[in-house]
Structure formats: C-alpha cells, structure tokens
Amino acid sequence: MKKVESLHTFAMNAVADHEDEGTAISTPASVVGVMEIAKQTFPGCITAHQLARAMNVILEPKGFDKDTTLLTTSFDCDEVCRDLEDELRSVYGQNFSMGGIGGFPFGGCTAFGAMGHHIPTSGQVVIVFGPHVGIDFDGVIGKVNRRGHEGSGHCCDTAFTGLEYVKAVKGGSIIHSPDASDPIDAQQVFINSALMDHSDRLLSASNSEVELPHVMFDCQEALFKRIMAKCLPGDVANGVKIALLGGIQVNTPLGTPEYFLPKTFTTFDSSGKKESDLLAALVDEGHKDIKKILMQKRLKERTARANAGLLNVPIEGL
Numbered sequence: 001m002k003k004v005e006s007l008h009t010f011a012m013n014a015v016a017d018h019e020d021e022g023t024a025i026s027t028p029a030s031v032v033g034v035m036e037i038a039k040q041t042f043p044g045c046i047t048a049h050q051l052a053r054a055m056n057v058i059l060e061p062k063g064f065d066k067d068t069t070l071l072t073t074s075f076d077c078d079e080v081c082r083d084l085e086d087e088l089r090s091v092y093g094q095n096f097s098m099g100g101i102g103g104f105p106f107g108g109c110t111a112f113g114a115m116g117h118h119i120p121t122s123g124q125v126v127i128v129f130g131p132h133v134g135i136d137f138d139g140v141i142g143k144v145n146r147r148g149h150e151g152s153g154h155c156c157d158t159a160f161t162g163l164e165y166v167k168a169v170k171g172g173s174i175i176h177s178p179d180a181s182d183p184i185d186a187q188q189v190f191i192n193s194a195l196m197d198h199s200d201r202l203l204s205a206s207n208s209e210v211e212l213p214h215v216m217f218d219c220q221e222a223l224f225k226r227i228m229a230k231c232l233p234g235d236v237a238n239g240v241k242i243a244l245l246g247g248i249q250v251n252t253p254l255g256t257p258e259y260f261l262p263k264t265f266t267t268f269d270s271s272g273k274k275e276s277d278l279l280a281a282l283v284d285e286g287h288k289d290i291k292k293i294l295m296q297k298r299l300k301e302r303t304a305r306a307n308a309g310l311l312n313v314p315i316e317g318l
C-alpha cells in the first residue's frame with residue numbers, strides 16, 4: 001500500500017480513464033432513450049423547466065413573491081450544471097451561489113450569513129442544492145456528452161474521483177490519508193473523506209454510479225443542516241421564510257431535457273423551525289401536463305379579455 005503522493009494526479013488519472021468513448025451523435029432514438037433512462041433510474045425526476053415553474057406555483061401562495069425572493073444555489077462548478085440554474089433564474093433572477101465542487105455548500109456559514117443579508121427587505125429566500133449525475137447518448141449513467149467532444153466523459157468528475165478513491169482505499173492500493181490543509185485541493189479531500197464514511201453502501205450497491213449521487217446528496221444535506229443550525233436564528237431577518245429544496249441534478253446531452261430529482265423540499269421560519277413539507281406537492285405539480293396548463297392559462301386570459309370587451313360595449317338607449 002502507498003500513501004497518495006498527489007491527489008490531483010489520482011483525480012486526473014481517474015477522470016481520464018474511458019474519456020471520450022461512446023457515441024456523440026444525437027438521434028431521435030438516443031434522445032428518447034436518454035429521457036426514458038432518466039425517468040427509470042431516477043423515478044420522480046422532473047424536467048428543469050417544470051421544476052422552476054412548479055416551485056413558483058407552490059411557493060407563491062406561501063408568500064414567496066418571485067420579485068422579492070432571493071435564489072440561492074449550491075451546485076457543482078461543471079458547466080453542465082448551469083442549465084438548471086438558468087431555469088431557476090428565469091423565475092427568480094440572479095442567484096447567490098454557495099456551491100463548491102460536487103455541489104457541496106463549501107461557502108459554509110460565511111456564505112450563508114452573507115446571503116442572509118442580501119435577501120430583499122420583506123422578502124424570502126429559496127435555496128436549491130444537490131449533486132449531479134450525467135446520462136450519455138449511449139444511456140451510460142455517470143457520463144455525459146459535452147460540447148465539442150467526440151465521445152462522453154465522467155459526470156460528475158468530483159463524485160467519480162471520490163468513488164475511485166473509496167475503491168482504491170478499500171481495495172488496499174492506497175492508504176486513506178486526508179489532509180485538507182492545502183486549499184488547492186481541500187474540497188476534493190473533504191469529499192473523499194465524506195464518501196469513505198459511506199464506503200459499504202457505495203461498494204455494495206448494485207450500481208455504484210446510481211448510488212453515488214444519492215450518497216453525495218446525503219452528505220450535502222447533512223452539511224446544510226449543520227450550517228443552518230449554526231446560522232439560525234440570527235443570520236436572516238425576523239419574518240423571513242426559507243424554502244430549502246434538495247435533490248439530484250440529472251444532466252443529459254444537448255437536445256434532451258435536463259432533469260432534477262427532488263428529495264427534500266421544506267420551508268422554515270427565520271429561526272430555522274420547520275414549517276411545511278412540500279415535497280409531495282412539488283412532485284405532483286412538476287408532473288402536470290405543461291401543454292394543458294398553458295392552454296388553460298391562454299383560455300383564461302382570452303376569456304378575461306372577452307369579458308372586459310363585453311363590458312366596454314355601449315348599450316344603446318342607456
């Protein structure tokens with residue numbers, strides 16, 4: 001056994017393995033295939049567009065006015081994670097970002113406290129966090145086709161590196177030697193250690209690539225609980241409501257919808273006391289037929305215009 005000489009070398013070797021393999025050409029069949037695999041592998045997942053719409057539908061009646069609600073995210077650095085953020089920003093505007101690699105809220109208490117001071121007066125905050133996992137055109141979980149590449153690559157790189165680290169330590173080829181003292185790779189060191197705590201779960205899973213984002217999520221949720229326990233009450237103004245949505249971002253190749261599997265959706269008061277569990281309502285709203293909703297909305301608008309027009313018709317003799 002040997003100590004890891006360079007975690008960076010280990011990480012780069014791990015992610016370079018099987019890089020740019022597979023199909024990079026989109027066909028109607030591959031697009032449908034990716035969508036089916038996303039739904040089968042992550043039951044309950046919602047398209048990113050539907051997620052943003054459904055969140056607003058559920059939160060608005062609870063006082064989360066989208067014009068005075070600050071969006072906060074904690075997602076990975078990977079460019080494939082920006083599509084979901086774009087959808088959320090299309091509802092709430094610019095986001096505060098707490099995320100580090102893997103989607104962990106490495107901004108910690110300092111970022112949370114700063115975010116608390118950025119919430120508009122009499123406004124609320126929505127926090128969305130989670131790890132991510134890709135599906136490539138060949139239906140491989142844990143990989144994705146990125147722009148300008150001939151094949152697919154690991155997704156999420158960080159999580160995959162952590163899984164390879166766990167396998168190497170448990171397989172006896174390296175010694176677990178966490179040292180987060182150097183900031184240039186402190187985040188990956190932390191994640192490797194966090195995944196080591198779940199090594200049995202990861203290695204005994206029928207598909208480690210599918211289990212991996214669930215384990216990453218549990219580690220991130222635990223961190224969010226610690227941050228909120230430390231920062232609340234105090235770091236947000238009295239009366240502010242906090243909506244915390246956590247789940248797994250499912251990245252897909254170009255031409256297919258991005259997905260998000262919600263795993264927790266809860267509102268808290270400014271002291272951190274839980275107010276309501278909205279997960280079931282979100283999943284239900286997120287799976288409604290968007291075409292039907294749009295048609296009903298247009299019909300309602302047309303009816304309202306027609307009614308307004310009728311009211312303006314002058315009646316002779318009066």
Ligand SMILES: [Zn+2]
Nearest residue numbers: 076078156157
């Ligand atoms: Zn990643």
